[in-house]
Amino acid sequence: MIASNSRTANAEDEPIRIDDLDQRSIDHVLTTTRAVRRRLDLERPVPLEVVNECLEIGLQAPTGYNLQNWRWLVITDEETRRELAEIYRRSLEPFVELMDDELPEDEQTRRVAASSLYLAEHLHEVPVHVIPCTTLSVSGERELWDRMEYESDPLNMAASSVYGEVWPAAWSFMLALRSRGLGSSLTMIHLAEEPTVAELLEVPDGVSQAGLIPVAYFKGEDFRRGNRRPLEEVAFYDRWERTDPLG
Numbered sequence: 001m002i003a004s005n006s007r008t009a010n011a012e013d014e015p016i017r018i019d020d021l022d023q024r025s026i027d028h029v030l031t032t033t034r035a036v037r038r039r040l041d042l043e044r045p046v047p048l049e050v051v052n053e054c055l056e057i058g059l060q061a062p063t064g065y066n067l068q069n070w071r072w073l074v075i076t077d078e079e080t081r082r083e084l085a086e087i088y089r090r091s092l093e094p095f096v097e098l099m100d101d102e103l104p105e106d107e108q109t110r111r112v113a114a115s116s117l118y119l120a121e122h123l124h125e126v127p128v129h130v131i132p133c134t135t136l137s138v139s140g141e142r143e144l145w146d147r148m149e150y151e152s153d154p155l156n157m158a159a160s161s162v163y164g165e166v167w168p169a170a171w172s173f174m175l176a177l178r179s180r181g182l183g184s185s186l187t188m189i190h191l192a193e194e195p196t197v198a199e200l201l202e203v204p205d206g207v208s209q210a211g212l213i214p215v216a217y218f219k220g221e222d223f224r225r226g227n228r229r230p231l232e233e234v235a236f237y238d239r240w241e242r243t244d245p246l247g
């Protein structure tokens with residue numbers, strides 16, 4: 001068992017008052033944690049201690065009923081990463097073929113597509129792969145929620161509760177990595193062959209994989225804010241598409 005050499009705040013630390021927080025740095029990390037693909041340093045090894053430290057930070061994220069049904073598969077073995085990368089590329093191929101005609105043809109989409117292909121081509125070289133899992137499954141949760149005899153199909157409830165178990169923690173993990181000079185990106189295309197990956201990694205039945213997060217140090221100094229739709233286009237108040245509150 002590898003102990004994490006904890007730089008992370010814990011209960012015994014001096015309490016931090018709100019005025020002590022460095023808002024600028026926090027906001028900088030929150031707004032500049034990008035999907036890092038081309039700038040991953042494929043040569044520099046990643047100590048497991050750093051990965052564990054960031055995972056530990058992730059474990060402070062919320063889960064339903066605080067049941068912590070998450071599990072984290074950290075893949076460092078070279079041959080296993082090679083097999084995962086092959087599965088990833090196989091899964092990506094039909095997506096690329098089909099989405100070529102479907103995706104908007106703007107510059108940004110083209111850049112994301114090219115960068116995603118780059119990651120796929122080099123995935124086996126990325127020193128650490130992290131697969132967030134949950135011991136829940138959408139079908140299992142759907143059956144559970146069905147027992148409450150709600151009026152509508154609880155499929156969306158099940159999906160939300162299953163993946164909601166891991167994504168908040170995974171994102172905290174990615175933020176913690178970024179603040180330590182490591183890059184990552186959230187991917188999920190390999191789920192097209194989830195059973196093959198489950199067999200390879202000896203994941204038991206009933207456990208759901210949520211995605212695959214490649215982890216490496218990043219090259220270069222810093223990142224900038226990404227392109228996002230303006231808030232006015234995506235935030236509504238009191239009613240769908242209402243731009244000002246009712247009250």
Ligand SMILES: Cc1cc2nc3c(=O)[nH]c(=O)nc-3n(C[C@H](O)[C@H](O)[C@H](O)COP(=O)(O)O)c2cc1C
Nearest residue numbers: 033034035036112116119185186187188189226227
């Ligand atoms: C649900 C989800 C699935 C994603 N799947 C993939 C993927 O399979 N491969 C990949 O390279 N990036 C994947 N991404 C990363 C997105 O492309 C990326 O977050 C988005 O382009 C924004 O990038 P930016 O934060 O660098 O601006 C995924 C992101 C999300 C939220």
